[in-house]
Amino acid sequence: ETGVTQTPRHLVMGMTNKKSLKCEQHLGHNAMYWYKQSAKKPLELMFVYSLEERVENNSVPSRFSPECPNSSHLFLHLHTLQPEDSALYLCASSQTGTGIYEQYFGPGTRLTVT
Amino acid sequence: AQKVTQAQTEISVVEKEDVTLDCVYETRDTTYYLFWYKQPPSGELVFLIRRNSFDEQNEISGRYSWNFQKSTSSFNFTITASQVVDSAVYFCALSEASSNNNDMRFGAGTRLTVKP
Numbered sequence: 001e002t003g004v005t006q007t008p009r010h011l012v013m014g015m016t017n018k019k020s021l022k023c024e025q026h027l028g029h030n031a032m033y034w035y036k037q038s039a040k041k042p043l044e045l046m047f048v049y050s051l052e053e054r055v056e057n058n059s060v061p062s063r064f065s066p067e068c069p070n071s072s073h074l075f076l077h078l079h080t081l082q083p084e085d086s087a088l089y090l091c092a093s094s095q096t097g098t099g100i101y102e103q104y105f106g107p108g109t110r111l112t113v114t
Numbered sequence: 115a116q117k118v119t120q121a122q123t124e125i126s127v128v129e130k131e132d133v134t135l136d137c138v139y140e141t142r143d144t145t146y147y148l149f150w151y152k153q154p155p156s157g158e159l160v161f162l163i164r165r166n167s168f169d170e171q172n173e174i175s176g177r178y179s180w181n182f183q184k185s186t187s188s189f190n191f192t193i194t195a196s197q198v199v200d201s202a203v204y205f206c207a208l209s210e211a212s213s214n215n216n217d218m219r220f221g222a223g224t225r226l227t228v229k230p
Contacts, residue, residue, distance in 0.1 A: 043220040056215045088157055094216055100147040100209045105159040
């Protein structure tokens with residue numbers, strides 16, 4: 001049990017659809033992350049939220065829109081995606097403060113864009 | 115810029131064999147952290163270890179052990195007496211202390227298959 005949950009676990013959407021991925025952490029952390037894992041690329045960090053403020057956006061296309069309403073919840077809103085956006089989207093959380101802390105990951109959402 | 119290299123794409127062993135997964139990193143920071151994660155077929159990354167750059171002591175946890183060598187910028191992971199349940203993709207990652215965002219850079223991963 002990792003304490004980080006993601007829904008849905010699988011999602012198939014057309015290029016004109018709008019959908020949202022949800023992440024919830026039960027670990028009392030105050031930083032949350034979105035990663036993209038494609039078949040032939042290393043894990044790519046997409047967004048970082050620390051204390052509910054976005055602190056990093058790694059040149060992610062605007063068709064991905066994150067939202068962090070509080071320190072326990074993180075969303076990734078999707079619209080007009082492309083087939084190359086098909087991937088496993090992983091959410092993670094960690095403590096913040098002096099030093100670097102390990103991140104705890106959810107099970108991911110397997111997204112297929114048709 | 116920080117970089118992590120896992121040169122072994124895939125490794126296949128027979129149960130009870132020992133196996134070592136290699137990780138080589140690059141960083142200009144003097145303070146940094148290294149991690150290993152396991153990703154079983156279920157998809158979720160499972161945290162295994164965090165080590166900071168000032169602690170070169172090797173660590174053992176059950177059948178797992180880690181060898182941190184700053185002189186060669188390596189942080190290798192050994193599984194002793196491997197089991198079928200060890201089959202997974204293993205990722206090494208690096209985070210520099212100068213990163214304000216706990217930014218972890220992952221290697222490409224090594225897929226380990228343990229056959230019965």
